[in-house]
Amino acid sequence: MSRFHRIVTHGILIIVCILMLTPIYWVLKTSVTGDNLFVYPPSIIPDDPNLFFYVEAWYTVDFVRLFFNSFAIATLVVIANLFLNAMAGYALTKQFPAKGLVLTFLLMSMMIPFHATIIPAYLLTADLGLLNSKLGIALPTLSHIVCILLFKSNFEAVPNSLIQAARIDGLSEWRILTRIMMPLSKPAVATNIILSFIWSWNDFLWPLIVVRSQEQQTLPLGLVSFLASFEDTTGSLYAFCVLVVVPSMLVFLLAQKDFIRGLTSGATKG
Amino acid sequence: MNWRAILINRFTITFGAIVLAVLLWNIYVGFNDDGRLTGQVVDENGDPVRGAQVMLARKTVTSVDTVAETTTGDTGNFSFQNHGQFALVLSVNSDAGSISRQVIPLWFRNQNVDLAEPLVVSP
Structure with missing residues (x-):
């Protein structure tokens, strides 16, 4: 690639980056200034920034309770996803009758939007007596088919000779999974953790339907009730938005290297 | 178990720093929240x-x-x-x-x- 092409490419990339980061910058700026969004001309540099809106957001809603509800549910979802998806993914690397049918069924399930299954999911959760509980909120997200297939493709990349050697050494299938397959599939594990954490953390619709008391509310529900109750608190609202987003961004930034490797590793298999 | 690798990695350092900051902040608050x-x-x-x-x-x-x-x-x-x-x-x-x-x-x-x-x- 010539020098000119490199400059043009990087110029376009920088413009795209600026366009994508502008809304995030705007949220951060508003959270420290409280400026009205519709002020004209808009100011790019924050004028007299302060963190008071974070203090106000922290005390206006019961942030600690909302945070721990979200955190407890996300932790439950992450652990369940690792456990269930790894087992399912490992099983799908084996040959068994109607394996193709099972895979087809899983792929078909992915094509049904969650909104179409809300009523049966709600009735099922109600029958289990899990409405308005953390387990009930976590239930539909305890396993994701995308993550099962991700584990499957990563496990298939592990040389079969390694598994045979482990089997000859007397390891059970469970120990092969936990001692050999999982440590060799760290990118898949990281991808599972990130995806399940972010999906659970940002989930709004299902908790909105299942949760009936303030004690079980998660951060996205708190954000909506904050927005519905106090329309004029621009600074506090945006500060609250930042507080909601920071944990998932932190998890992503910490594990992004493995995350990207996990998503691409299946593509180079074989 | 490689304790050095567990202690010195980005996850431990980041979350450890957050926990430490929260702890120090709460200690400071504890000494300065008489409402005077x-x-x-x-x-x-x-x-x-x-x-x-x-x-x-x-x-x-x-x-x-x-x-x-x-x-x-x-x-x-x-x-x-x-x-x-x-x-x-x-x-x-x-x-x-x-x-x-x-x-x-x-x-x-x-x-x-x-x-x-x-x-x-x-x-």
């Missing part, structure tokens, strides 16, 4: 205003309600105990003048505050 508020009321000439009525209000996002009142002494000084607010909204009424709802943001609820600048009333 002291200050002084002066007139435009800088002379202390005696007998000024100082009102402390609670700021919520929708309203401002008075929660406590006091009167300044001979030196214009006033104090509140256990104010319980995360933002101080002070109003002053006196013969020398008044101040309408001066907001002083705090870092945490019930923070001890010694107002560095006196409240200047104007007619």
Whole structure:
């Protein structure tokens, strides 16, 4: 690639980056200034920034309770996803009758939007007596088919000779999974953790339907009730938005290297 | 088990730093959350205003309600105990003048505050 092409490419990339980061910058700026969004001309540099809106957001809603509800549910979802998806993914690397049918069924399930299954999911959760509980909120997200297939493709990349050697050494299938397959599939594990954490953390619709008391509310529900109750608190609202987003961004930034490797590793298999 | 690898990685360092910061912050808050508020009321000439009525209000996002009142002494000084607010909204009424709802943001609820600048009333 010539020098000119490199400059043009990087110029376009920088413009795209600026366009994508502008809304995030705007949220951060508003959270420290409280400026009205519709002020004209808009100011790019924050004028007299302060963190008071974070203090106000922290005390206006019961942030600690909302945070721990979200955190407890996300932790439950992450652990369940690792456990269930790894087992399912490992099983799908084996040959068994109607394996193709099972895979087809899983792929078909992915094509049904969650909104179409809300009523049966709600009735099922109600029958289990899990409405308005953390387990009930976590239930539909305890396993994701995308993550099962991700584990499957990563496990298939592990040389079969390694598994045979482990089997000859007397390891059970469970120990092969936990001692050999999982440590060799760290990118898949990281991808599972990130995806399940972010999906659970940002989930709004299902908790909105299942949760009936303030004690079980998660951060996205708190954000909506904050927005519905106090329309004029621009600074506090945006500060609250930042507080909601920071944990998932932190998890992503910490594990992004493995995350990207996990998503691409299946593509180079074989 | 490789303890060095567990201790020195980005996850342990990041979350450890967060936990440490939260711990230190809570220790600081624990030593400074008696809710003591002291200050002084002066007139435009800088002379202390005696007998000024100082009102402390609670700021919520929708309203401002008075929660406590006091009167300044001979030196214009006033104090509140256990104010319980995360933002101080002070109003002053006196013969020398008044101040309408001066907001002083705090870092945490019930923070001890010694107002560095006196409240200047104007007619």
